[in-house]
Amino acid sequence: MRIDVEDLVLRYGDVTALDRLTLSLEGGKIYGLLGRNGSGKTSLLSVLAAFRKESAGTVRIDGQPVFENAGLTRRVSLIRDVGETIDIGTVEDALYFAEWLRPNWDAEYARTLLDTFGLTPKAKVKSMSKGQRSAMGVLVGLAGRAPLTMFDESYLGMDPPSRYAFYDALLADYMAHPRTIILSTHLIEEVSSLFEEVVIIDHGRLVVHEETQTLLSRGTAVTGPAEQVDTFTHGLTVLGAKQLGPTKSAMLYGDLDDARRRKAVEAGLELGPIAMQDLFIHLTGEPK
Numbered sequence: 001m002r003i004d005v006e007d008l009v010l011r012y013g014d015v016t017a018l019d020r021l022t023l024s025l026e027g028g029k030i031y032g033l034l035g036r037n038g039s040g041k042t043s044l045l046s047v048l049a050a051f052r053k054e055s056a057g058t059v060r061i062d063g064q065p066v067f068e069n070a071g072l073t074r075r076v077s078l079i080r081d082v083g084e085t086i087d088i089g090t091v092e093d094a095l096y097f098a099e100w101l102r103p104n105w106d107a108e109y110a111r112t113l114l115d116t117f118g119l120t121p122k123a124k125v126k127s128m129s130k131g132q133r134s135a136m137g138v139l140v141g142l143a144g145r146a147p148l149t150m151f152d153e154s155y156l157g158m159d160p161p162s163r164y165a166f167y168d169a170l171l172a173d174y175m176a177h178p179r180t181i182i183l184s185t186h187l188i189e190e191v192s193s194l195f196e197e198v199v200i201i202d203h204g205r206l207v208v209h210e211e212t213q214t215l216l217s218r219g220t221a222v223t224g225p226a227e228q229v230d231t232f233t234h235g236l237t238v239l240g241a242k243q244l245g246p247t248k249s250a251m252l253y254g255d256l257d258d259a260r261r262r263k264a265v266e267a268g269l270e271l272g273p274i275a276m277q278d279l280f281i282h283l284t285g286e287p288k
């Protein structure tokens with residue numbers, strides 16, 4: 001589903017969580033939504049899911065306004081970090097309820113996912129652990145197959161084997177049933193290989209929206225003798241640098257053409273990639 005957000009503002013009293021955010025996603029991809037604590041990720045996803053009404057600006061999904069648009073919101077699913085199941089009854093009851101709410105529900109796939117995440121149909125939801133609740137949430141998100149499915153750090157409570165089982169299931173199911181998926185996460189290195197595009201927001205504003213490969217290709221680590229590194233990086237965008245004795249490593253952001261790359265090699269410098277997490281840290285600034 002296509003998403004168009006223009007000059008979106010969301011305020012909670014005096015707090016401006018989204019500050020004239022403009023963003024268009026063409027849909028049919030897996031998007032990573034990244035941002036520091038309090039940057040506005042949950043706020044943005046809540047507006048897209050019509051859990052909250054925008055204070056100003058426009059939000060359209062497939063060209064339609066979102067808020068109080070029941071026909072549209074049935075096709076949109078937001079799985080939050082608290083899990084998305086009712087607290088009464090058993091896992092089986094919760095699945096029954098989820099099926100009732102979700103038009104594209106695949107009951108057979110839901111049963112397979114119970115095994116994947118080691119969940120017991122007769123277990124009481126109320127007595128499930130935090131990780132089991134998170135697993136129930138992602139199960140509902142996956143088996144719901146909503147054309148727009150958003151996971152808001154929904155898998156944070158899950159242990160690493162369960163999280164990797166989720167990533168595998170997500171990718172396999174997305175390949176079989178393409179749809180628009182947005183994953184908001186702080187576990188960047190774990191999930192970034194799934195992202196086709198990355199959106200980074202900070203202080204409620206858009207910082208970056210790029211294809212993952214393009215974003216990664218913009219970051220280059222330059223390592224070598226400090227003086228040569230400084231000469232080479234002069235006038236370029238340096239995100240950060242580390243020095244150990246005479247050796248310095250600088251992180252550059254921006255396209256480096258072939259001529260510059262050759263110059264670096266001639267100067268005895270080493271060029272290498274930067275991990276998504278490092279790019280994220282430097283693009284979103286110092287700790288608040």
Ligand SMILES: Nc1ncnc2c1ncn2[C@@H]1O[C@H](COP(=O)(O)OP(=O)(O)OP(=O)(O)O)[C@@H](O)[C@H]1O
Pocket residue numbers: 012013015016017035036037038039040041042043044
């Ligand atoms: N219900 C609320 N009432 C008042 N302020 C809120 C409320 N929810 C969020 N905020 C504020 O809005 C801003 C954005 O919060 P939001 O939860 O969208 O950020 P986030 O990027 O999802 O953060 P995190 O990574 O910590 O989950 C923050 O300053 C937060 O304190």
